[in-house]
Amino acid sequence: MILEINGLTKNFGGLTAVSGIDIKVNDGEVLGLIGPNGAGKSTFFNLITGVIPPTKGKIIFKGKDITGKRPHEIAELGIGRTFQLNPLFPNFTVLQNVISSFQIRPRSNWLDTFFNTPVYRKNEAYILEQSLEILNLVGLYKVKDELAKNQPHGYQKMLGVARALAIKPSLLLLDEPIAGMNPDEIDNTIEAIKRTSQRGVTIILVEHNMKILEICNRVVVINFGQKIVEGSPQEIKENPEVIRAYLGSGHDTKH
Template sequence: MSILTVKQLTKQFGGLTANSNINMDVQKGSITAVIGPNGAGKTTLFNMVTGVYQPTSGDILLNGESIVGLKPHQVAQKGISRTFQNIRLFGAMTVLENVMVGMHTHLRSGLFHTMFSTPLMRKEEKEAKQEAYRLLQYVGLESLYNEEAKNLPYGAQRKLEIARALATKPKVLLLDEPAAGMNPKETAELTKLIYHMREQLQLTIILIEHDMKLVMEISEHIIVLDHGEKIAEGTPDDIRNNEKVIEAYLGKGATTAS
């Protein structure tokens, strides 16, 4: 059963077509990778799915319902969450607070309760703290909960972004280059975390990644973009042996031995 469907999706920036008639069907509970050379349009696709950019044309369906036109926070409320290629944490805030920021879409108390510190607000704050701590435990960062985010090593910052993305209780999680800058040990931990999230949280995961070893190991389905167009899709074996993909990407330094 597909959870996310992208139909004839196109995005133009002036004269540049960053995504051209992209079709994509993501199966519920699957791990899908979007790969391709720099500038192929991968992040633009994520930006449209998460409401950051509005498509020039085409449709995006979550469980059969169009989400085009929704703002990013509304898309998050519908169940799609993401991390960013360039880490976007609040550096001066603690690790725990960074996760709590991700929760605001689910809290019931509004400005009135916040201003007057009502019992409802205090109860929600306490629950949010507990939930944030539980998410830190989930990604293995609980011992660092009180550190400022900017002091965390790079790999830990990427995990913190994932914890924050989980705070909105997503059904679909988009990871934009989650292994970028990670050492092999951190990448191995990330691989395990991705599997756990899929199994234990019943998540559907879509990742953009240049680490082909990780992509080939973890993905059930791979979509290849080049110059804004989908040039291939299939299983890791299909993609590894696809002449077009080798020509456009795999043969040009994106080796499987990284």
């Protein structure tokens, strides 16, 4: 097991956004997290990644209690994430965007940088090689030298994934990876997520689009901050409680 969450709770004033959630995530799986708008999905990611502290509960990552740690500490331990809205450097190229994400994990110190030592140059070469490999993995190699801001929506979202991969995560959290994409972009993204998973990265993804269920090993449904059901994608699609709470509320159940 890579991640174990016990009784995770977050109150914002009088509102309980996440309420006593228990989740175990197995090493190597793709876990889907679904639920209506405002169910607490993004808050759940923000808690795991240390963006906000929990009101109650424990987060154990690879056997280590990471509850209350800072975002950079959690990133260094190997949890990467994308954001629902993708912050990137619009005037950097696609490649520069990925390279810049490597700075979270420095391998040379400032003296090496200052004197442009062999360690530093070797590090630069390493980062370039790794960045190109990541761009290849997510299918953005062909646009590596183009400006991020000129990329279509789907590419910009994949660039968010590429940047998250730069910290070499063993656990990757994707917040609505295919939202707003056209069908081709969705297919490409699903393939890229599959390739990432095949590299041994454990993935938790939040999504409204039911098409994503095809790549999930397991799905957890949350509503009003609580876990209501978990099971295989098939079980989830057929569960009456899920249909009532989520799928029935104007969302497309046909996928």
